[in-house]
Amino acid sequence: MVSFATREGSQVPFSQASAGCGASSGLKPDNFRFWSARAAPLGSGAPLASLSQSILSGLGRPGKEGGRAEPATGYEFPLEYCYLRTKQCPSLAGLGVRSKRIVIKDINVYALGIYVDATAARSSLAAFKKRPAEDLERDQAFYDAVVSSPNVEKTLRLVISSRLVDNKKFVEALEEQLVPRLKKAGEPGAIDAFRNQFDRISFSEGMEVVFSSTDNKNLAVKVAGEQKGVICSPALCSSLFDIYLGSDPVSKDAKATFGRSLAAALKEDK
Secondary structure (H helix, E strand, O other): OEEEEEEEOOOOOEEOOOOOOOOOOOOOHHHOEEEEEEEOOHHHOOOOOOOOHHHHOOOOEEOOOOOEEOOOOOOEEOOEOEEOOOOOOOEEEEEEEEEEEEOOEEEEEEEEEEEEOHHHHHHHOHHHOOOOHHHHHHOHHHHHHHHHOOOOOEEEEEEEOOOOOOHHHHHHHHHHHHHHHHHHHOOOOHHHHHHHOOOOOOOOOOOEEEEEEOOOOEEEEEEOOEEEEEEEOHHHHHHHHHHHHOOOOOOHHHHHHHHHHHHHHHOOOO
């Protein structure tokens, strides 16, 4: 049903940006690995991910390799993205594009997919279950609960969609969003560890950037197919996902589809 390509990373650096959050997580250089999932076609039987086929089919359009294609850029996203496990992985729940004015016109900077462990979310967000899905989609407290939960694994997969985007522009754009949040949280130094993940990386159209967190304390980073490291910073984890799921998201489509998918998932009997 799902084929996985494992990439071992026995020498991945571990960046400790905040004391006291690395020891119990199991995220160490000697066991750091990513599992990149290629999903089987939607019509092949039981759903592969923790979201049902009916929910997944509402994201973008069918892709050529069994995933879902982001409409504005055409980039395809697998139905699952696995990190440190090989089954019941986080499901694609949100799909959108980040647009930004560069020089004199708006361009699509990157396509993005937001993945979530919907099974864990159903448990962690049980307090929201009795409310109508339409209300949850409009309630920022619902999104904040996902962002802050230490029990819900989350992944952001970004695919660069413009040749005008280089390393400097990409990192500075994220720093612009992250720095105020990190200062407010009292962890301004975490931005240095974040910036270091992109050292000597040459950006190109179609390049993948992935951020994963299993515990809302440690942020694993993968850039251009290379496992870069794990940054230990609760504030960085929450701040990064807040950029996409907060009250002023950089991609309204990604947040809207995420809210719709997860609200519907809470109504499903599992």
